[in-house]
Amino acid sequence: MxxxxxxxxxxxxxxxxxxxxxxxxxxxxxxxxxxxxxxxxxxxxxxxxxxxxxxxxGKEELFHQTVTRRADELAALRLTELEALKQSGDVTLRGLLDAFMRAYVTLARNGGAHWQHYGRLVAHVSADPRWRPLAAECFDPTANRFIEEILALYPAAERQAAATGQVYSVAAMLAFLNTGWRIEALSPGAAEAQVDQLIDFCTAGMEAILSPGPTCT
Amino acid sequence: MxxxxxxxxxxxxxxxxxxxxxxxxxxxxxxxxxxxxxxxxxxxxxxxxxxxxxxxxGKEELFHQTVTRRADELAALRLTELEALKQSGDVTLRGLLDAFMRAYVTLARNGGAHWQHYGRLVAHVSADPRWRPLAAECFDPTANRFIEEILALYPAAERQAAATGQVYSVAAMLAFLNTGWRIEALSPGAAEAQVDQLIDFCTAGMEAILSPGPTCT
DNA sequence: CCTTATTTTGAACGATTGTTCAATCTAAAG
DNA sequence: CTTTAGATTGAACAATCGTTCAAAATAAGG
The missing domain is CATH 1.10.10.60 (Homeodomain-like)
Incomplete structure (x- = not known):
């Protein structure tokens, strides 16, 4: 055709x-x-x-191409980071979340405006139920890849728990990217520390979901 | 005038x-x-x-009214929950996040479609930088109220850390509301357990940010 | 160089947009 | 009941929307 x-x-x-x-x-x-x-x-x-x-x-096709162009690039970047982590030998939960987030977040912060725009674009895609098929097409494959790695680390955990934690982590990451101007204004300069803080939050939250019961106190 | x-x-x-x-x-x-x-x-x-x-x-005014109507109602609901928590005696971090989230999330899940629509509406407001003033007007007062309570519990923590954790928690909550159809499809029926899971995630993540250093292992 | 598929322009199409307005209906105030 | 501010209708306004198309400019393929 x-x-x-x-x-x-x-x-x-x-x-x-x-x-x-x-x-x-x-x-x-x-x-x-x-x-x-x-x-x-x-x-x-x-x-x-x-x-x-x-x-x-057409406008819809243009929107589709606009999203998938960067989504594909980002998926490749994340899989590269994941591969590097697995070859390093020690695969931890924090390491997985680091591979999923740090490279992208750093690009959006220090790199050109393109990735900053893409962050807001993803927020629009996620907010509008009409783009649900597009979101599934662009984000699910990579997300599922990381979920499987997480489940390999926590064999006792349920898949639903890992998937939920992944969704929450992505949401927190997008919030970091799109409200970054706010956090940045409060404590300027400490860009790298803020990325660590984001990964801290997600790692602890994910851990709490994966292994139920009071882990700390 | x-x-x-x-x-x-x-x-x-x-x-x-x-x-x-x-x-x-x-x-x-x-x-x-x-x-x-x-x-x-x-x-x-x-x-x-x-x-x-x-x-x-006018259309803009209509949008403004549409958002503020429910935002005001929700702010009152959250402050009521907070007051009840403080009078109960034991104010914990989990208790604070519970007061902030559970009543609203339960409404959006079991209540009428109104709160479900509002959840998606907030997602649109958060995604579009043009509504930043509106978002600040509607959400900041209540958010700051809870941030102060958190800081009272963690006197050594920095305000920036509490604010960041609050932003991430709200993001996770919105993700729960707006992608709930997905989580629901994976494990139907366990609505209450999923709310607990959300609060688990946010509590652990917030704790990790507020008190730095390896808290668990 | 010549042919022609492709890119680019410029202008037009009908449909839909937010807004405005005079006329009509409703019901609160006296 | 009478008055009239406000609610509601129905139709129109100019502006902008996504899309289409013929003609001109460009450049790849032979």
Whole structure:
């Protein structure tokens, strides 16, 4: 059903598409799906409206591509971190959460604005029930991969508990990314310490869920 | 500047306004601010378009009212729970998080659809940076109230740590409410146990942040 | 170089948006 | 009951929306 190309896309065309996706990423993140118009996106990308439709294939398709582009990249990054952890020898719960979060969070904080926009974009995707299939497609595979590693560490734990802890951890991570301006304003500079704090929170919370009963006191 | 009323609103008028706010609450929650049109809201409420504008005072004002209506009610509910806890004598970290979460979460699960819609609505408000002032107005007072109680329990902890833990806890709670259909599908029926699990997660995570160093092992 | 698939432009389409307004109905106040 | 502020209707407003399309510019393939 899909019509195949007869020519390779030019370098300029690829650049244009990337520029359109970047603009869409920023505006979808700031204003949500219907809040960002194709005309605003086109203006930010420096192209004509019709061209956005040509490269994006409709607004919904454009949104889909905008999310999956970074989601795929992020999934690969996380699996790389996981692989490095497993080869290091000592796989701990904290190590797993570290592999899942630190690289991404650091990118969103110190890296370009792209990952910061993506964080807000994910928040919109998670908030709107209409994007549930998209969220499942983008996030579930990697999440399930980490859940299995967690279950290998805690053989007595139920899968439901690990999945729940994973959901809560992702939520806390997104809150860290999207309200970071607030935490940052309260104690500036200590970026690395705040990442540790996030992982502390999730590790302790996950542990409490995985091994029931009073663990501390 | 505000023109004062010269007559009391009729009972029917109050009913209509409530019906409009309910419809707005549902559609704003499902599709976001620009995703829900005033005409859809009017149709769901069974009134004319102009009437929505008359009672809401513009779309932005309507959104504002929709959020604050339940936010005020929820803030009162949480402060009541907090007062009951303080009068019970033993104020613990778990008790504080329980007072903050259980009543609301139970309402959203077992109560009418209104609180379920409100949960999704808060997710939209939190995801969109344009509603930051609204979020601060609605959520900060109550949040700060609980943060102070937490700091009274942990005098050595820094305020930033308590505030961060509060943000993460709220994020986990919203994730529980808005992805509950997923958790529910995995292990149906155990509603109360899942609330305990949520509070377990947040309590352990908060404790890990408030008192640094290896608390368990 | 020549052909033509692809990219890009510019303008238009109908549909929907939030808002406004005069007319009509309702019911609170005197 | 009479008065009239307020609630409700129905229709219209200009603006913006996503989409479509023919024509021009670009560049890959032979």
């Amino acid at each position: 899909e019509k195949q190309r007869k020519r390779a896309p030019s370098a300029r065309s690829l650049q244009t598409k990337a520029r359109i996706l970047d603009a869409a990423e920023q505006l979808f993140a700031e204003r949500g799906f219907e809040g960002a118009s194709l005309r605003d996106i086109a203006a930010l990308a420096g192209v004509q409206v019709g061209l956005v439709h040509h490269h994006g294939g | 505000e023109k004062q009323r010269k007559r009391a609103p009729s009972a029917r008028s109050l009913q209509t306004k409530a019906r409009i706010l309910d419809a707005a609450e549902q559609l704003f929650a499902e599709r976001g601010f620009e995703g829900a049109s005033l005409r859809d809201i009017a149709a769901l409420a069974g009134v004319q378009v102009g009437l929505v504008h008359h009672h809401g005072g």
